[in-house]
Amino acid sequence: MSVRMAPPLPLIFLIMIHGVYSADWGVRYSHSHICALKNSSVIMSCTYTYPTGHQIMNVFWTKDHLRGEEPPDLSEDPEYSQRLQYLGDKQQNRTAKLSHVTQKDEHEYYCRFTTNVTEGRWIGKPGVSLTVTDLQVESPERVTEGDSVRLTCKSSCTLTDRATFIWYRNSQPLTERRDTNNQLLLQSVRREDAGRYSCALHGHTYISPAVHLNVTYPPKNVSVFINGSAEIVEGDSVTLICSSDSNPPALNFSWFKGGTYLKYGQFYSISRISSDHSEEYKCKSINEHGEKYSDAVILNVMYPPRNVSVFITGSAEIVEGDSVTLICSSDSNPPALNFSWFKEDESLAVGSGQSFSALQSGRFYCEAHNQHGSQRSDAVTVTVKGGAAHLLVLK
Missing domain, CATH: 2.60.40.10 (Immunoglobulins)
Incomplete structure (x- = not known):
């Protein structure tokens, strides 16, 4: 740092750490360089000495100025006036607090003081170098x-x-x-x-x-979703979707029915589903970090009654006066719970329930029902001859 004193007073420079002195005159800075965070406040402090008998008239902080001009007081500069606050006793130290600093404030700042002697004016150079940083x-x-x-x-x-x-x-x-x-x-x-x-x-x-931290991981939470109605009815179109949580997103998917490989891809579609498709399905999701299977999903395909038939229970030898019990059997999903019995050539039902007791000769058939439809069986003929009733199934 150096000190300039107006002539004709002789100048003697003594360079010290953070300060400069000449005879009884001197300036010392608390820091020669300050690194401050953007938008923060900066404290710049200087102490000074001067000969006995001199009185301090003014002390202020300034920065580079044109040669031959009086250094300006930063507190009077519109760029600083609202952000600069002076602290200290002014007689031996002067501290400046500069708020909300930005990169535009990166300069070298100097402590300047004047005394009651016309030539007794000092500026401490080098001063305090301010660097403003962000994070x-x-x-x-x-x-x-x-x-x-x-x-x-x-x-x-x-x-x-x-x-x-x-x-x-x-x-x-x-x-x-x-x-x-x-x-x-x-x-x-x-x-x-x-x-x-x-x-x-x-x-x-x-x-x-902010900087984004990207954490990659293998597939997790692999699951199968069924696109369409919650209830799958025979003849519907059904699409199964394999979903997984992974980073990077999985691009490789495989489908399995039971333990049999079906196809590659995130989607598995069945255009006209049937009861033959009722099975466990699962998918496998793969990315560069690993693979994982989903839990199995069962396709429960609903369909109306089919293969409806009537059969007899008990002995084929029936004594006159006994009844013949007929049972209606069907294949359906959900199982048929409603059954109707008819005697040929009669429009009204002669009975209900899965079993029916025939007390007379005739041709009888059943009709099984669920919410998806109904189907009737072939007719069976019950004949009572002498002491027994005989069952004949007519195709």
Whole structure:
């Protein structure tokens, strides 16, 4: 640093750390260089000495100015006046507090004082060099689940004030986590750790731009969804969809019916479904980190009664006066619960229920019903001859 004194007083320079002295005149700075965070406040302090008998008239901070012109007081500069505050006793020290600093404030600043002696004016050079920095998060673009990752909060210069760092994920503080260094260590990363990370200094409002941490992982939560009605009826079109949570998204899917491979692709479509398609289905999802099967899904295909038939129970030898019990059998889904019995050539039902007791000769058939339809059986003939009734099935 150097001191300039207006002639004709002789100048003697004594260079010291953070200060410059000449005989009884001198200026010392608390810091020769300050690295400050953007939008923060900066404290610049100087102390000075002057010969006995001199009186301090004015002390202020200034910056570079045109040669031959009186250095301007920063407090009178519109660019600084609203942000600069003077502290100190003015007789031996002068401290300037500059608020809301930005990169535009990067200059070298000097302490200037004048005395009651016309030539007794001093400016301490070199002065205080101010550098203003922002914060940037340095992070790998992506990590794999289970790895450890270290994020670094970087500045363009070493901050003058002792820095305590705060970390944020998706704009939320990490449980008030503060690291005395500028690094955040995430051990055994989970997919929940993915997000936008930013950092700040405790006690400051400035927050760094966010950087996205991408956590990759193999397929999880693999499941099969059925596109269409909740109830599948024979003849419907059905599409099965394989869904999984993975990063990167799975692009390889395979389908299985029971243990048999069916096809490749995320979708499996059946244009006209039948009861033959009632089976367990599952899919497999694959990405570059692994694979996983879904739980099995059963396709329950509904259909109306079919293969309806009548058969007799008990002995074929029936004594006159006994009855013949007929039972109606059918294949349907859901199982038929409603049955009607008819005697040929009669329009009205002669009975209901899955079984029917025939007390007279005739041709009888049943009709089975569920919510999807109905079907009637072939007729059987019941004949009573002498002491017995005989059953004859007519095709």
